[in-house]
Amino acid sequence: MDQAERVERFLAERYPHAGIAIVAGSTAREERTHTSDIDLLLIDDGLFADEAQVSEAATHEFEGEIFEVFAYTTEGFREWADRGVAQHRPVILHMLVEGIPVRSTTGFGELRAQWDAVLAAGPVLSERESLLRRHVITDLLDDLQDATDPLEQHVVAGLLFERMAELMLLVGRQWIGSGKWLPRRLRAWSPERADRLSTPLLAGDFPGLAARVGQELELAGGRVQAGFVR
Structure with a gap:
């Protein structure tokens, strides 16, 4: 050094x-x-x-x-x-x-x-936190699918990538990060899944991102919406 x-x-x-x-x-x-x-x-x-x-x-x-x-x-x-x-x-x-x-x-x-x-x-994700994180992702996913304004689409897509990447890592007993460290940790853990999540985001393919997030959300336990109490 x-x-x-x-x-x-x-x-x-x-x-x-x-x-x-x-x-x-x-x-x-x-x-x-x-x-x-x-x-x-x-x-x-x-x-x-x-x-x-x-x-x-x-x-x-x-x-x-x-x-x-x-x-x-x-x-x-x-x-x-x-x-x-x-x-x-x-x-x-x-x-x-x-x-x-x-x-x-x-x-x-x-x-x-x-x-x-x-x-x-590695970290331990409680059932309560899993439900909360999946609830947030469910709402963001619906927001992205409903959005028509380009600025709203880009902002929601970025948030959705972050929240989904964090949940993927935590379910895999991997530590999360902020800023540049989130994609770095995701790629270090699973280059293939990181690529599948990031490719539609980088291409501005919002329907493709929504579809990929939906698949990852199912692997993490599925959507959380009606009946959830914060």
Whole structure:
């Protein structure tokens, strides 16, 4: 990782007490572009001057690079990691497990192994959440099939793709993502099903998208409409 020395200089200036520091994202994967920032996960009980503070998400400019910092005390990390797991989108756990450590403590290996097991197990979709997600998709599907305004069609189609992709992943015990990470996770899990869902969307084929979503919805348990109580 060619950014290691710059990262260490940044830490020395901005977060000198960080015991655990992990570079994640495109920098760790060596897939940087001209707009890439440096994602940095920090964990240490001595990070903040205010003893009541347990977390911080901050953007810094340093030596011409943008650093996106996610900093936590030990308890703060556990709290936010649990929250991410409950939401099926544990971003900081992926950073911890998949990133490159540039600083570590004696307990780092154990911490990483603990949360790696959680990631490997995958999310659990409750029956209640399944019903709610299928209800939302059912409504969006009907909206798309009824829409005639081109702007409405494009907006609803985008939302429908997102909600269906999330449900497909969750039924398959896969973590979801937001933005660019949703299609990436869908493709990593099943390139074929990702392609079948995305092809009509990219072509502006709204009837084709509706048909494909209907097929995936049946695989996930079917439509939910009349009788559903939120």
